C-alpha cells in the first residue's frame with residue numbers, strides 16, 4: 001500500500017498495452033513540468049496527475065502514484081482504471097503500478113460530465129490563492145483523494161458552473177487545482193487562461 005493512496009484497490013490480472021493517448025499525455029506533461037505545475041515537492045514526493053478517458057467508455061488511463069517528477073512516462077507508469085465504487089472508496093485497475101491518489105477525483109469528473117475526455121490535477125500555490133472561491137471550490141473540510149472528494153465534485157457539477165468553467169480548486173488541498181476538457185490540450189489551455 002502506498003503512503004499517499006487513501007483508497008483500497010484491486011489489480012486486474014492484466015498489464016496495459018501502449019495506448020494512443022500516450023504521446024499526447026507525455027507532451028502535456030512536458031509543458032506542465034516546465035511550468036512546475038507538476039513535479040516533486042520539497043519532501044521529494046511527486047505531485048500532479050493526468051488522465052484521459054478510454055474512448056467513450058467509463059474507464060480511463062491515469063498516471064501512477066507519485067510519478068509527478070518523472071520526465072517521461074512509459075505504459076508501465078500508467079494504469080487503466082476499469083471500475084470504482086465511491087461508497088466503498090475502492091477501485092479496480094489494470095497496469096503495473098499503483099494508480100494516482102487522485103484517481104477517484106478523476107473518476108467523479110468523468111462520471112459527472114460525459115463530454116470530458118481529459119483531466120489535469122496540478123499544484124500552483126499562487127494561482128490557487130487567486131482562484132480560491134473565485135472559481136468553483138471544493139469544501140475546505142474535504143481532503144484530497146477521498147471518497148468525500150468524489151462526492152464533493154459531483155456536488156460542484158450540480159451546484160456550480162464548473163461544467164462551463166472547466167476548472168475548480170480544492171480548498172482542503174493547498175495548491176490543488178483541477179482543469180478538464182474534451183482533450184488534454186483544452187484542459188491545459190484552461191489552466192493557461194487562468195494563469196494570465
Ligand SMILES: [Zn+2]
Nearest residue numbers: 047048144176
Ligand atoms: Zn494534489
